[in-house]
Amino acid sequence: MIGLCLGSFLAFIDMTIVATALPEIGSQLGAFNEITWVASSYMLTTTALQPLYGKFSDIFGRVPAILFALVVFLVGCAICGAAQNIMTLIIARGLAGIGGAGLISLSLIVVSDIVPLNKRALFLGAFGGVFAISSVIGPLIGGAFTDYVSWRWVFYINLPIGAVTLLVIIFFLRIPQPKGSILIKLRKVDYLGTILLVAGLVFLLLAIIWGGKDYPWNDKRIISFFCVGFALIILFILAEIYVATEPIVPMSLFRYRNISISYINGAFLGLAANGIIFYMPIYFSVALGDSATQAGIKLLPFMLGMVAGITAGGLYINKTGRCREIVWVGSIIATVGAGLLTSLNVNTTIGHVVGYLLIIGVGLGLNHQTMLVIAQSTGKESEVAIITACLNFFNVIGGTLGVAIFSAILNNVLNDRLAHIPGLDLGKLAQDPAAINDMGVSEDARHQFTEAYVKAISSLFIPLIPMMGIKFILALGYQHIPLRTDLKDDEED
Incomplete structure (x- = not known):
C-alpha cells in the first residue's frame, strides 16, 4: 500500500x-x-x-x-x-x-x-x-x-x-x-483500437485545451479537431465491436447499468473537483488579496472534507456491504454545497467559505471511491482492470472538460462586466488579475473590478447545481449487488 x-x-x-x-x-x-x-x-x-x-x-x-x-x-x-x-x-x-x-x-x-x-x-x-x-x-x-x-x-x-x-x-x-x-x-494487443483511441482523444483534448483560449470556439481549427476526434472515436467503437479479438475497451461493459452510471457520474465528479481546485484559489487571491500559498492553505477545508467523505463511505461499505445509499447522500450534499458556492460575494466571511468548501468536499468524497466499488461489483473480477482504468479516464476527462467550461464562463462574465470599468488593461488582467495593482486606477474602479471577478467566479458554480442533481437522479438507477467476499468470479465459485 x-x-x-x-x-x-x-x-x-x-x-x-x-x-x-x-x-x-x-x-x-x-x-x-x-x-x-x-x-x-x-x-x-x-x-x-x-x-x-x-x-x-x-x-x-x-x-x-x-x-x-x-x-x-x-x-x-x-x-x-x-x-x-x-x-x-x-x-x-x-x-x-x-x-x-x-x-x-x-x-x-x-x-x-x-x-x-x-x-x-x-x-x-x-x-x-x-x-x-x-x-x-x-x-x-x-x-x-x-x-x-x-x-x-x-x-x-x-x-x-x-x-x-x-x-x-x-x-x-x-x-x-x-x-x-x-x-x-x-x-493479443489491439493495435488498431489503440491507434484510433489515442488519436481520437488527442484531437478532442487539443480542441478543448485550445478552444476559448488560443482560438475562439467557432474557429475552423477547433471545429475541425472536434470533428476529426469524434470521427476517430466512432471508428474506434466500431473496431472494438466488429474487428478486435481482445478489445481494449469491451463495449459489453456499457450494457451494465451500474457501470454506465458510474462512468457518467465519474465525469461529473472530476468536473466539480477540478473546478473548485483551480478556481477557488483565484477567489481567495482576488477577493481577499491572498498569496498563492495562502490561497492553497484556505483550500484545505475542501480537501479535508473529501478525505472525511471518502473515509466515512469506506467505513459504511465495510460495515454494511451497501453502496448506493452513500452515492445518494453524497450527491445531495454536493448539490447543496454547489448552491452555497454560488452565493459567494466580496462580503462573504472566511468562516462561511470554509463551511461551504467542507460541505461540497464531504459530498464529493462520499462519491469518490464508492462509484468505483459499485462498478467493480457489477463486473467479473477478470474485468476489474479495464473497469477501473475506464472509470479513471472518465474522471480525468471530466476534469479536463470542467476547466475548459469554467474558463469559458469566467471569461464571458468578466468581459461583460470589466468592459464598463474605466482605466483597465483587459489584456494584462487576463494574464494576471494581480496586475490591477499596477494600473493606477481609482479605488472605486478597483472595487468594481473585485466585485466583477467575484461575481464571475460565483457564476462558475451555477452549472454544478444541475450536474450534481443529475448525478443524484442517475444514482437512483443503481442496482444493489452484494459485494463479493473473495477474489474469484461467481462462475468460478
Whole structure:
C-alpha cells in the first residue's frame, strides 16, 4: 500500500506542482508564450492513455506494467529537470504523462486484485486521500522550490520518491503473471483500437485545451479537431465491436447499468473537483488579496472534507456491504454545497467559505471511491482492470472538460462586466488579475473590478447545481449487488 500510494502521489502531484512554477520557467527559458504546453502536454498524454493500461496489464501482467509506467515517468521527470529549452521540456512532460497515466490506474487495479470487494472501499479510500493531499500541496511545493531553490527541483523531487516506490514494488509486490511467451502476448494487443483511441482523444483534448483560449470556439481549427476526434472515436467503437479479438475497451461493459452510471457520474465528479481546485484559489487571491500559498492553505477545508467523505463511505461499505445509499447522500450534499458556492460575494466571511468548501468536499468524497466499488461489483473480477482504468479516464476527462467550461464562463462574465470599468488593461488582467495593482486606477474602479471577478467566479458554480442533481437522479438507477467476499468470479465459485 505504501509503494502504490507513493506511485499515485507522484502522478497526482505532477498535475499541479508546475502551476506556480510556470512563469519562472517561461522567463528562464525565454518562451513565456509557450509555457501552457508544459502543463498541457502532461495532461494530454495522461488522459489519452488512461484506458490502455487496464488491458495492457491484463496481457503483460500488473507488475511489469506498473514498473514500465514508473520508469517512463521518472525518465520523463529527469529530462524535464535537465531541459535547456522549452521544446525539450514539453516533450519530456508528455513522456512523464505516459507513465503517470499508468501509475494512477494500475495502483487502483493492483489493490482491487488483492482486496475482496466487501473491504475494498477502505483501501481504495487511501488513494482518494492521496489525490486530495497532492492537489493542495502540489502548487505550494512548486512555489516553494521556484522561490527558494530552483524550478528544476519541481521535477527532480520525483526521482528519490520514485526510487523508493520502485524498490518497494520490486521487493514486496507479488502478483501472479499471465502465462505465455512475449510474442503471444504481443499478438493479443489491439493495435488498431489503440491507434484510433489515442488519436481520437488527442484531437478532442487539443480542441478543448485550445478552444476559448488560443482560438475562439467557432474557429475552423477547433471545429475541425472536434470533428476529426469524434470521427476517430466512432471508428474506434466500431473496431472494438466488429474487428478486435481482445478489445481494449469491451463495449459489453456499457450494457451494465451500474457501470454506465458510474462512468457518467465519474465525469461529473472530476468536473466539480477540478473546478473548485483551480478556481477557488483565484477567489481567495482576488477577493481577499491572498498569496498563492495562502490561497492553497484556505483550500484545505475542501480537501479535508473529501478525505472525511471518502473515509466515512469506506467505513459504511465495510460495515454494511451497501453502496448506493452513500452515492445518494453524497450527491445531495454536493448539490447543496454547489448552491452555497454560488452565493459567494466580496462580503462573504472566511468562516462561511470554509463551511461551504467542507460541505461540497464531504459530498464529493462520499462519491469518490464508492462509484468505483459499485462498478467493480457489477463486473467479473477478470474485468476489474479495464473497469477501473475506464472509470479513471472518465474522471480525468471530466476534469479536463470542467476547466475548459469554467474558463469559458469566467471569461464571458468578466468581459461583460470589466468592459464598463474605466482605466483597465483587459489584456494584462487576463494574464494576471494581480496586475490591477499596477494600473493606477481609482479605488472605486478597483472595487468594481473585485466585485466583477467575484461575481464571475460565483457564476462558475451555477452549472454544478444541475450536474450534481443529475448525478443524484442517475444514482437512483443503481442496482444493489452484494459485494463479493473473495477474489474469484461467481462462475468460478
